[in-house]
Amino acid sequence: MIDTVILRIHDIAKYSTLIKNLDVQDRNGFTTELGVVDRGEMLSLIKSGYRKPKQFISILRMNRTEDFLVKSKVAKHMNSSNHYELTYFVNYTNNYLELNFSIPKYVFGTNILMFVEHFGDKNYSFHMNVNLEYNIRRSFNLLQKFLKFFFKNEFLFCPVDFKDVEINRIDVCFNQVFKNHDDVIKYLEYQKRITKKYSRNEDGERDEYFSDDDLKKYTTTIMYKTNRYSAKIYMKGDEYKKNDQKQHKKYNERGKSNYFDTEKLQSFANRILRYEITIRNAQLNFLHKKHLFRKNCRHFQRYFEIYNDVLRKEQRNDRLAKKIGAATTDQQEVIRKNYSYEKISPEERKIKRYVSSLFTQKTFFMLDVDNLINIYNEKTVDYKCDKAPFTEPLLLWCMDMLCDFMRQFQVKELQTDEKVRQAIQFYNANHSTKLPETEMIRFYQDVRRIGSFKEVGRFNSLSRATLFRYKSRFRKIGIFENNLIPLTPDSIPDAPLDLREYHGVTTFSPQFLRRNTVFFG
Numbered sequence: 001m002i003d004t005v006i007l008r009i010h011d012i013a014k015y016s017t018l019i020k021n022l023d024v025q026d027r028n029g030f031t032t033e034l035g036v037v038d039r040g041e042m043l044s045l046i047k048s049g050y051r052k053p054k055q056f057i058s059i060l061r062m063n064r065t066e067d068f069l070v071k072s073k074v075a076k077h078m079n080s081s082n083h084y085e086l087t088y089f090v091n092y093t094n095n096y097l098e099l100n101f102s103i104p105k106y107v108f109g110t111n112i113l114m115f116v117e118h119f120g121d122k123n124y125s126f127h128m129n130v131n132l133e134y135n136i137r138r139s140f141n142l143l144q145k146f147l148k149f150f151f152k153n154e155f156l157f158c159p160v161d162f163k164d165v166e167i168n169r170i171d172v173c174f175n176q177v178f179k180n181h182d183d184v185i186k187y188l189e190y191q192k193r194i195t196k197k198y199s200r201n202e203d204g205e206r207d208e209y210f211s212d213d214d215l216k217k218y219t220t221t222i223m224y225k226t227n228r229y230s231a232k233i234y235m236k237g238d239e240y241k242k243n244d245q246k247q248h249k250k251y252n253e254r255g256k257s258n259y260f261d262t263e264k265l266q267s268f269a270n271r272i273l274r275y276e277i278t279i280r281n282a283q284l285n286f287l288h289k290k291h292l293f294r295k296n297c298r299h300f301q302r303y304f305e306i307y308n309d310v311l312r313k314e315q316r317n318d319r320l321a322k323k324i325g326a327a328t329t330d331q332q333e334v335i336r337k338n339y340s341y342e343k344i345s346p347e348e349r350k351i352k353r354y355v356s357s358l359f360t361q362k363t364f365f366m367l368d369v370d371n372l373i374n375i376y377n378e379k380t381v382d383y384k385c386d387k388a389p390f391t392e393p394l395l396l397w398c399m400d401m402l403c404d405f406m407r408q409f410q411v412k413e414l415q416t417d418e419k420v421r422q423a424i425q426f427y428n429a430n431h432s433t434k435l436p437e438t439e440m441i442r443f444y445q446d447v448r449r450i451g452s453f454k455e456v457g458r459f460n461s462l463s464r465a466t467l468f469r470y471k472s473r474f475r476k477i478g479i480f481e482n483n484l485i486p487l488t489p490d491s492i493p494d495a496p497l498d499l500r501e502y503h504g505v506t507t508f509s510p511q512f513l514r515r516n517t518v519f520f521g
Contacts, residue, residue: 006169018158162368183493228283237270313342
């Protein structure tokens with residue numbers, strides 16, 4: 001469920017021995033970039049009021065085109081099992097050592113396998129481990145156990161204080177296993193026809209995580225990318241063939257063995273449709289501040305209510321201003337008589353600025369923190385802090401993003417007109433607010449004829465608001481935009497969002513589980 005992590009060990013001077021050991025082992029591959037600075041140039045910057053090295057570097061980099069004032073090292077480090085290379089990056093400017101690697105590749109040698117418990121592990125139970133929710137609940141404990149093992153195993157004589165280790169990025173993923181490769185291809189093509197439920201509204205505002213504006217479609221991949229996170233669905237077989245299979249073959253040739261059975265790995269990968277979300281520091285900060293930060297502090301929650309109320313007022317005032325600006329002079333007078341701007345007091349604006357500053361402040365998510373940092377993130381206090389613990393609830397919110405993303409792209413076949421009519425009639429018989437049966441059936445017939453909600457909206461030139469209204473009505477009777485009409489006489493392929501098929505394959509193919517037995521023993 002967890003794939004790539006980027007860890008940053010802060011305070012280079014404290015871990016100089018660790019870095020020296022890495023450099024001794026990994027002489028090839030690192031780069032150092034330096035720039036010569038004229039003394040007059042430095043004096044000029046000092047006179048302008050600049051004092052910090054970071055400020056000098058930023059300005060010098062902006063003013064130069066051919067040289068840089070950056071000091072860094074980038075290299076590959078072979079793990080202790082000698083089957084996987086992880087990347088490390090020493091940033092002397094920002095004072096941290098960065099480790100970038102895939103946990104499943106480190107443990108198993110491939111991320112075709114997920115970082116979950118498998119047959120033979122101490123706590124493995126087929127009945128429990130086929131359940132998606134169970135594996136999500138176990139993910140934080142597995143991550144903690146792995147990180148303790150990782151630092152002890154890789155840096156045995158250079159102990160690392162977890163209070164110095166930041167999780168800067170984490171990728172969460174899931175492998176949906178189909179019957180064969182053809183089903184994977186068909187299912188991905190159907191997914192490309194689905195509109196995201198988090199589309200932009202009439203004012204162009206994004207409601208939540210993803211929107212159609214962020215969507216990119218490729219032959220074997222669907223991708224959403226923003227500054228805070230990215231999400232993608234892709235055919236694992238094609239990705240493995242293009243990248244990891246070559247590395248596995250090289251490893252087999254070097255070791256003169258069949259350590260990685262590339263044919264069986266390729267065969268299994270061909271059946272996998274991969275869902276993956278890359279969550280960067282900005283998104284971790286967003287999730288933490290929205291769901292976890294001071295959630296039990298009544299004082300802060302009162303401020304947060306005022307903050308949200310001010311945002312709503314500002315949005316309403318902006319919409320009213322746009323409406324007045326687009327109207328004629330006579331219409332403007334009518335609008336002003338019927339509508340008025342929401343009043344926002346100076347105290348409310350002050351509270352909004354305070355909460356905004358807390359929410360936009362960059363936060364470093366550490367593996368361990370002092371008690372004062374915990375208090376800062378739990379209660380309203382009179383001191384500042386830019387750190388927070390990387391906790392189980394935060395990881396669960398990351399997993400919630402993944403599950404929500406997967407559910408939105410689960411494709412189902414459209415029902416017959418008669419079944420839809422019966423569902424509408426049943427709903428109307430049990431609710432005071434009725435659904436327009438004739439209008440909905442007419443729209444549904446268009447959906448069955450054209451193929452999807454999105455395509456009907458485009459074909460009939462429906463506005464966003466009208467299409468959203470139809471979607472809302474059909475959701476009440478259990479029909480979603482994920483319901484599509486098959487493009488071929490065959491039905492839409494189906495694969496449940498669980499690990500039953502996954503564990504069925506890995507349990508009876510033990511050669512897949514080439515793993516670090518020290519960790520899983």
